[in-house]
Structure formats: C-alpha cells, structure tokens
Amino acid sequence: MVRSTIIVRASDALPLAASVDDEQTEQALQEHKQQAKLIFRRISSNSEPRCSIESGQYTLHYLLSDNVVYLTIADKSYPRKLAFSYLDELSKEFLMSYGPKVESVRKPYAFVGFDTFMSKTARLYSDMRTANAAGSSNLDKLNGELQDVTRIMTKNMEELLWRGDSLDRMSHLSTSLRSESEKYRKAARHINIQAMIRQYAPFGAVAFILIILLWWRFS
Numbered sequence: 028m029v030r031s032t033i034i035v036r037a038s039d040a041l042p043l044a045a046s047v048d049d050e051q052t053e054q055a056l057q058e059h060k061q062q063a064k065l066i067f068r069r070i071s072s073n074s075e076p077r078c079s080i081e082s083g084q085y086t087l088h089y090l091l092s093d094n095v096v097y098l099t100i101a102d103k104s105y106p107r108k109l110a111f112s113y114l115d116e117l118s119k120e121f122l123m124s125y126g127p128k129v130e131s132v133r134k135p136y137a138f139v140g141f142d143t144f145m146s147k148t149a150r151l152y153s154d155m156r157t158a159n160a161a162g163s164s165n166l167d168k169l170n171g172e173l174q175d176v177t178r179i180m181t182k183n184m185e186e187l188l189w190r191g192d193s194l195d196r197m198s199h200l201s202t203s204l205r206s207e208s209e210k211y212r213k214a215a216r217h218i219n220i221q222a223m224i225r226q227y228a229p230f231g232a233v234a235f236i237l238i239i240l241l242w243w244r245f246s
Contacts (some may be wrong), residue, residue: 029113029149030085031056032099033063034141035120036129037091040067043129044121046149052223059085059100072097079107090114095129095175113152120144159230 030052033045048056055244070091080087081103088110089098097114125138167204 028102028105028153029110030100030102032059032097032117032145032149033060034117034138035067035096035098036132037067037070037072037094037096040064040070040096041132042135043125043132044136044138046145056085056100059083063087063098063100064211066098066187067096077111079110081181086110087112087207089117091120093126093129095121097121109152113148116148120148147168197240 034043035041037176040155057083062080066080066087066089070089074091076091077088080089084103085100086096086103086105086107087100088107089096090111091097095118097117099110099114101110108219121138121141124141124144126135
C-alpha cells in the first residue's frame with residue numbers, strides 16, 4: 028500500500044508538494060521521511076532515474092524526471108511495478124499542470140493543491156485489485172525500462188546511511204562496463220591478428236626462401 032508521497036525539485040531538494048498524512052501515518056513514517064530527505068540530498072543529474080530503497084518494513088521508491096523527484100513510501104510487500112506506475116501517473120499530471128513553473132518557484136510547497144490528485148490516485152492504488160487493473164493499463168504505455176522492474180536499481184537504506192553509497196553507482200558501472208568491453212574488443216582484434224600471423228607465417232617464410240633461391244640461381 029502507498030503510505031505517503033512527496034515531490035521535490037531535484038536541483039535543490041525544494042519541496043513542491045506532498046500528501047496530507049494523518050497523525051498516525053505521520054508518526055509511523057517519521058524516520059522514513061527523514062531518510063527521504065537524505066535521498067533527496069544524494070540525488071543529482073547523474074542519478075538513476077528510478078530506484079527502490081528498502082528500509083525496514085517499508086520501501087522508498089523514487090522517480091526522477093525533468094528535474095523533479097517523485098518519492099513514495101510504500102509497504103515492502105507492495106509490488107514495485109505498481110509503485111512506479113503510481114509515480115509515473117503523478118509525474119505526467121504534475122508536468123502537465125505545473126511543468127513550466129517548477130524552475131521559478133522559491134517558496135516550499137508552492138503546488139500544495141496537487142495533493143487532491145495525489146490523494147485520489149493513492150486511493151486508486153491502495154486497492155490491490157483496482158491498482159493491478161490501473162497498473163496494467165498504465166504499464167502498457169510505458170517504455171521497456173519501466174516494464175522491466177528487474178532493471179530498476181535497488182538499494183538498502185543502510186548502504187546509503189553507513190557506507191555512503193551513491194545513487195549514481197549504476198551509471199558509473201555502465202560506463203565502466205562500456206570501457207571494459209572496448210578493451211576486450213581491442214584485445215580480441217589483437218589476438219585475431221596474432222593468430223593470422225601464426226597461421227600464415229610458415230607460408231610466407233617458404234615463399235621468401237623460394238624467392239631467395241630463384242634469385243641466387245639466376246643471378
């Protein structure tokens with residue numbers, strides 16, 4: 028179940044909108060909302076656009092799009108594809124409603140009125156049967172990266188808190204893998220050339236000897 032949602036500007040972590048949570052939810056998620064602030068500080072333009080961060084009985088899912096971070100705190104058992112389908116719906120509506128104003132606002136929660144849409148969408152996704160139907164319909168329109176939830180980076184909150192892990196790691200890993208792949212391609216070409224030399228060198232040597240003999244004979 029989706030428990031709480033907050034939307035911030037990625038460049039400076041300025042809160043733009045948030046769900047209105049009751050007192051019980053606020054108390055239960057107090058620690059996780061502090062963790063969300065840590066995540067916002069760690070996000071940069073190089074961060075993974077989608078990430079799930081596990082923390083106790085909850086998972087914090089975020090979507091980064093057009094310099095806006097959409098983050099929701101959901102039960103750990105809540106399906107990731109539905110969590111990201113929910114965030115995707117928020118991002119489309121938010122971009123359509125406030126996109127041009129995001130860069131110019133200065134005060135926190137400038138788009139507090141967006142809570143109406145968030146509350147309505149969260150209720151839709153709180154019913155698993157309805158959520159699955161809505162999620163299936165929405166996922167049909169999403170690209171392969173979102174559909175393949177196994178490609179969404181997954182972290183543990185302890186990795187961020189104590190080990191200082193970066194949310195950019197997968198991007199760095201991809202760059203490293205591309206570099207290593209290029210090295211292997213160059214090495215493979217070199218090995219192929221050496222193999223050809225070894226294969227045809229004896230024929231070349233014989234030809235060279237014959238040329239020398241013929242030259243010596245007729246000179």
